[in-house]
Amino acid sequence: MVAAHAAHPLHRIQRWNGDYFERSSLKALGVRIQLGHPPGQPCANPQRCFNDDFIIIDGRGIHLVGLDYCGCGALSQTHFVQLLRHRLYPATTIDPKTAATFRCLETFELLSYESKVSSFEYYHALVRLTDNMGTHSPKDRYPKFLLMIREWRYLKMLKRSARGHDPAKPATKTEPGECALLCPACPQPGKNLPPNWKDLPDNKKCASLHTLHIHPLTASRWHHALFIGIDANFRLKRKNVSSDKVDPDLGKGFAYFVEEKAYKEYLADHQDEVEPKSTCSQHDAVNLSNSKPGQGHAATGVGTIECARHNMKRPTAVGDLQRGERYCNMDYLFWLSLVNSDLECIYISYDIVCQWSINLRTRMATLDHTFVIFNGKVCIKYLVPKFHLPAHVSKCRIKFSFNYAVGVGRTDGEAPERGWAEINPLAMSTKEMGPGSRRDVLDAHFGDYNWRKIIGMGSTLMRKFSAATSDMVSHVLAHRELEHSLPSDTITEWTAAVVAWEADSTKPNPFEVQVELPTQAAVRRELAETEALDLATGKDFTLDTDVSPSVLVSSGLDLEAEQRAVKAKTSKIWLHSQDRQKTKLQLWNNALSRKIVAWSRYQQLYIPTSVILRRHDTEADLKQKTPLPTYAYPLWLPSHIKTKVPFDLRLAEIEYKLRVAQARESLESLRRNLQMRSYLRNFKNRFSRGQGANTHARNALDGINDRIMGNANEYRAAFDAIISLTTLLGKIGWEQEFKPLADSDIREVAEADGGQSEGKRLVSWVWKTVQYSGMGNNEIFRDTLRIEWCKSRARAMRFMEEVELLSVEMTRVLQFFQWQAAWWRSIGDTWTHREMKSEMRREGLVGYAKRQAAIRDGLAAHFLQLWRTVPTIMGKARADMAAPLSTLVENPESSLVNTS
Known part of the structure; x- marks a missing residue:
């Protein structure tokens, strides 16, 4: 047994005691691990470890082993080097007594990335694998395991970025963000952009949709725009334990977290700043930024700058928040993420960008007056993520919408939210860590997240391309059908207006209503003015000096509204309601009844026959022996x-x-x-924790829901009345504006049929009703038709842009892998010709560089295979859009329209 386990010293054995098998150990049988020599080869001068008490942690348990170091003179290495060459990672470099196998550390690393298992849980699972009864538990090596896994992650990060090898540049000289994984699809000057990318034309402003994509793609400067998303996460808190001095981070700004010292110095200079209150909706990210931090917390969350199209963390773009989502924190991260950028087109997505961008130039001037936003050649566009947009006021919903911004494709700006969903399970363990440990752990997880995005980019881009191409054909043809019924001069006029607004947002916005619709107050004023004119011309038919016909009818509408309110209040009264609630409701009913009686007297002057109808009501009450409730009494x-x-x-x-x-x-x-309910729901899901906070949030939502149902009931009453009156008066055209309101129609703008979004336009009619008065006002109809045309055009253009962007991104990915493979080979060539003390070290460095280059070549070849059908799909789409509309209508199966 000893001979068989010379190469397997961590196997666990059992001994037959005559009745059953009991636990034993290879060490007790004399098995020893000899370092510095192949298994079974004796050492001339073995050196037993201190006290012969060495612990090895591996994926099957914690083992007490016999271990000998090699002491064969000049050929022997230091003890920790001998352990590393045996694939054992020591807990210390000085007289190590504990080590973990490489496989154990690799397994835990992947488990933590995939399932977010903590080191505490993993280590104690190994303890139970070793002894699940607790009678022979191994010595506690959990603190040592924490050190080993932390060092392991740090060294692997340096190794994978070629910073652990370079003999001419020690790891401590690593530049900020040098160890971060870059997004291969984002524009990276010098890596995946053509040499003449700055000289390309900027032809994204197209006046017509009829010929786009029929011809091959033409390279343009807007194809190489950078999309970044800004957001904060308040789940990733950290308790006020330890300090940077006691627990510093190993990678000081080498990857995704900013360098802490400079960051805190900047924040200290801005600690007294007070953010202005929001002038848009009540964004808590703004209004709560001046609130005190959570009790006992050193960090209330983290802020980040991400790639908004491919959902990858950017280098040196993550930092702790100390007091809400303050501008100074986000400004610093934004600056550090773009400080060396040469790009000339940047789209910035942030859920409070309408407020954050107002004084951004003033704030950034105090930080860096040479920053990219001060470069007059750089085009910067501020936008609000699509899911957050409905919570903004109507002006922001157009000005900062991805749906109407030129050159953004189908980008939604919600990338940071998807990243938080991945990292949030770590919150429970990282909040207990010291500052350095937490930053190192999160850096490692961000790096793995980016790597998974990179290796999955082939299938991700292909899936998006297939869907976007099909949708592009559908929306372009739909827009062509809409234009087919419009005069050409009207299309020319509207095209000029929308192109002018896209080029200069100060121009009149064609997406906004330009013809004001009359409100109830305005109609009542108009009726009063008409009565005054009738008085002057002798046409007045007023029968009472105090109550005119318009006052009579408008008062009746007010009474009807009060009846709905009483009915809603009555529905909340039940058997066990308090007496004061029942009394209050009864008094309200009494007052309403008196108002109806008084109003009925004036009604009899103008409609004498109403007496007959009321007599029938009275007789029906007597037959039923139960009077109608006040809210049901017919007016x-x-x-x-x-x-x-x-x-x-x-x-x-x-x-x-x-x-x-x-x-x-x-x-x-x-x-x-x-819109308000959408905002409150989002806020509750993100920030409300605990029974008290959730109760308050639910009460607020209940109040909003009551108002929504009140609005719906008021509309239904008005709709029913309009149907009756149009029959009497012969009105036409009102159906284009008013439709029956079903319960399924009462939903947020982002809550569309089949889970589709506003960009695909299958939303409730409530958000897209044609505002046509039905009173012969052609200006209102034309105004609404223009808005619908603009939105149809925007949808078609966004999908066409998306197809172009995805095509360019695929090219950039391949170019990035080509550049990165060449970069690794150049490093290998440098190491090949560099003088080194050890030929073995040179061979290892060069081999690793060639292996990394081969990985990039393999990814490029794999992606090319996944994308082999792209030319066919694009060719089919161009053919469908070039075909006459009549052909597609007669042969719908021949197009991509129905394949989405």
């Missing part, structure tokens, strides 16, 4: 009377005008409250 407005009894149709005309305005206002209130 008999013209829309309720219909043709039951005769009355003056001029009253119906007045009510129609008021009902149209009422329907518009209720829809606008509905949209506003849906």
Whole structure:
């Protein structure tokens, strides 16, 4: 058994005691690990480890072994080097008594990346594998294991970036961000851009969609724009334990976290700054930035700058937050991420960019007056991520929308949120760590996350390209069909307006309503002015000095609204409600009943036949022996009377005008409250923790939901009235603006049918209704049609841009791998000709460099195989878009329209 285990000294054996097998050890049988020699080869001068008590941690448990170092004179190495050459990582370089196998550290590293298992959980799982009864537990080596895994990650990071090898440049001279993995699809000057990329034309502003993509792709400068996303994560807190002096980080700004000393010095200079309150929606990222940090926490979260299209962390672009999402923190990360950028087109996505960008130039001037935003040649566009956009006011929803920005394709700007979902499971373990340990752990996880993005980029880009090409054909053809029914001069006029706005946002915005629609207050004022004119011309039919016809009808609408409110309040009263609640409701009912009686007296002046209808109501109450509740009592407005009894149709005309305005206002209130609900839900999911906070959040949401249902009920009442009145008055065209409101239609703009987004336009009609008054106002109809045309054009252009961007990104990925492979080979050539003390070391360095170059070559070949059908798909799309519309309508199976 000793001979068989000379090469397997960590196997665990059992001994038969006559009744059953009991645990034993190879060490007790005399098996010893001899370092410095092949297994089974004796050493002339073996040196037993201190106290012959050496512990090895591997993936099957914790082992107490017999271990001998080699002491064969000048040929022997130091003890820790002998351990490393035996693939054992020592806990210390001086008289080590503990080591972990390379396989154990590799296994834990991958487990932590994939399942976010903590070192504590992994180590104690090994303890249980060693002894699951707790009677013979091994000596505690958990603190040593923490040191080993931390050093292991750090050394692997240096090794993979060629910073652990360079004989001419020690690891401590590593530049900031030099160990970070770069995004191969993002533009990297000198790595994956053509030499003349700055001289390319900027032809992204296209006046017509009819010929785009029919001809091969033409290189343009906008293809090489950089998309970055800014965000903060308040889950990744850190308790106020340890310090940077006691627990410094090993990689001081070498990868993704910023160098802490310079970062804190900058923050100390801005600690008294107070962010202005938000002028948009109540963004807590702004309004809570001045609040005190969480009690007992040194860091309330982290901020980051990411690649917004490919969801990869950028070098030196992550930093701790101390007091909310303050501008000074995010400014520093933004500056450090772009400080050496040569790119001339940058899109910045941030959920509060409408506020953050206002004084950005002033703030950045105090940090670096040569920064990229001060370069007049650089085009910078600020945008809000698509999921966060509905929480902004209407002006921001157009100005900062990805859907209407030229050159962004189908980018949504939500990349940081996806990254947080991946890293959040670490929050429970990292919040207990010291500052340096936490930064090193997060750096390692960010690096692995980037690597997985890189090796998966082939399938990711192909999947996006296939979907975007199909959608591009659908939306381009849909836009062509819309334009087919419009006059050519109208298209020319609208195209000129939208192109002018895209070039200069100070020009009139063609996506905004330019013809104001009348509100209820405006309609009431108009009716009062009409009555004044009738008085002057002798056409007035007012029968009371205090109550005119318009006052009568508008007061009836007010009473109807009060009835809905009483009904909603009554529905919340139940058997065990408090007496004061029931009393308050009863008093409200009494007051409403008196108002209805008083209003009915004036109604009899203008509609005498209403007495007949009320008599029928009274007789029906007597038969049922149960009077109708106040909120159900019929008011008999013209829309309720219909043709039951005769009355003056001029009253119906007045009510129609008021009902149209009422329907518009209720829809606008509905949209506003849906927007607020979307924001509150997002805030609750991100920040509300604990029973108390969640209860308050649910109460706020319940209040919003009540208002939403009130808006819906008001619209439904107005809609039913409009249907009745249009039958009496012969109105037409109102169906283009007002539609039946089903419960399924009451949803946020981003909550579309089939999970699709606003960019694909399958959203509730509430958000895209044609605002046509039905009163012959062609300006309103034309205004709304222009907006629909602009949005249709924007959708088609975004998908065409997306296909172009994906095509260029595929090319950049291959060029990046080609550059990186050549870079590794150049390093290998440098090491080949450099004088070194050890030929063995030279051979190892050169071999590793060639292996890394081969990995990049392999990735490029693999991606080329995945993308082999790209020319065919693109050719088919061009053919479909070049075909006449009649051909595609007659033969829909021949196109890509139905393949999405």
